[in-house]
Amino acid sequence: MSQTITARGLSASSSERATMYQAWSTLATDTWPRVRFFNGTNAAGRRTREVSSFSSMTRRCSVPAPPMATVASATRARPLLFDALPSLAETVPFLPLAEVPTAVERCAALSPYLGRDDVWMKRDDLISPVYGGNKVRRYEFVLADAKARGATRIVTLGGIASTQVMATARFGQHLGIPVTAVLFDQPVTRFAREAILTDVDAGATLIHGGGYLRSAWRFYKARKTQGAYVINPGAASPRANLGYVDAMLELAAQVERGEMPRPDVIVLPTGSSGTLAALALGAAWLGWDTEIVGVRITLRIATNALTIGLIRERTARWIAARAPEFGRALGSRRGRYRLFHGAIGEGYGYPTRESIEAMEWYRALTGKPGEVTYSAKALVGLRAVARDPAYAKKTILLWQTLSDVRPVIPEGTRERVPRDLQWVFEGSVPA
Incomplete structure (x- = not known):
């Protein structure tokens, strides 16, 4: 492509990316006990595979x-x-x-x-x-758990254009639970700009993480906030x-x-x-x-x-x-x-x-x-x-996994974007 794409912090080596992924993976909030599965068989002793309904x-x-x-x-x-x-x-x-x-x-x-x-x-x-x-069905269980645990803040991590961060911010606002989101850099598009404005309009506290490793570190620190309920990248x-x-x-x-x-x-x-x-x-x-x-x-x-x-x-x-x-x-x-x-x-x-x-x-x-x-x-x-x-x-x-809802952003929202994320709105974008 001939267009210039604005991006920061995306030059991590493969080993750094592996470290980043391992760091995120260790932050899971759920545990998975070992259980034994039993094979289902039919009357003929064959494993049951297909059913009509x-x-x-x-x-x-x-x-x-x-x-x-x-x-x-x-x-x-x-x-x-x-x-x-x-x-x-x-x-x-x-x-x-x-x-x-x-x-x-x-x-x-x-x-x-x-x-x-x-x-x-x-x-x-x-x-x-x-x-x-696709985050709504997931949040029916995740945010229910957050409320059951008495969470006073939700902490999450995603890219600057993350739909998961937008969903967290919007539903956090809907439920009256403050949201903190650490954002890592990705190529800037019109949608990325809209995403940040949506996050800000929904009242989310945004922390610019920058590159992958620094974002993982800032997420690690943010999740230690008292009363925080952690939602990992992608609500995974x-x-x-x-x-x-x-x-x-x-x-x-x-x-x-x-x-x-x-x-x-x-x-x-x-x-x-x-x-x-x-x-x-x-x-x-x-x-x-x-x-x-x-x-x-x-x-x-x-x-x-x-x-x-x-x-x-x-x-x-x-x-x-x-x-x-x-x-x-x-x-x-x-x-x-x-x-x-x-x-x-x-x-x-x-x-x-x-x-x-x-x-x-x-x-x-x-x-x-x-x-x-x-x-x-x-x-x-x-x-x-x-x-x-x-x-x-x-x-x-x-x-379909993208939201049809595109919130109307009030005038003056860009001025409320944190200073270290204002660069997202500079220059032209290819899409």
Whole structure:
């Protein structure tokens, strides 16, 4: 690309990045006890793999089938997951934030871009009027835990354009819990500027971390604040992942109602990979053979088959430790997933020619501007899957993860941005 992209602190060596990732990984707030899984077998002694519906899966596994979700979206008192696993409801707090079920629709506007007209999408971009996207389902469990623990402040870490930081700031404001966010540098885009203004408007205290290692250190210090509840980058934890295990039950109910065919493939952008791992785990629990394709948008050292497998296994163990019936029903299944590496370009947050083009298609699809880090690169990966002859007859579902809510920023907000983040608003941006 010919454009000049403003970025700071992104020249860390591979060893420094490895150190950074290890440092973040040690800050997890959840523990994962070891439990033993039991293989499920049928009367013929074969391992049970496929079922015709969610209801039949739960009957076979002696887990009560949750009631089908109503078609009208509204916040619900409890998730489907608690109906399927009653013992989980006894120990895991829950805070209704999402208006569900989110719709499943055809991606008709993308037909020229994808080269086919039979691709679907799940509208988690519309999941909440406070802030949408894939953090809302996760925060129904994470912020419930924060409130249950009496947290007086939430501390988190993300890039200057982090949707997770924006979601934390918006829901923290909504719940009356102050938020402190340490921000590391990434390429500056229009969306990055909007993100910082959104964080400031929501009342978040922003700490400029700069490069990866200094950001990790400042996050480590900030999390020692008295009364702080720590949310790691991407809200990555087994507790948070409950949101998308539950989301697969919601999708199964929609399939059973005939709202869409069972997807053979689900495509979404992936960074911290909790959503991807949880969807794969949920599909395995349902007995579906659905492949989850994560479009990688960050460093390979952080997003790879090994890290995703660890997240998936830790989540399975975390749930089974609190609801043993889950482990018995799951057996040895862990779900299918793979990564698409062809959209990332130079790295996290860097615009590419393909992602800039995809932003316009995102607008055509949703009526809202996209951004180059997550949503646009997800469309690049979606197109690659849709045009792959191996998927020609497959039912493909795009899982929307970017918020449709774009808060109106009051005048004067930029003047409230911390001095050491004012550089983000200097000069031109490529996208």
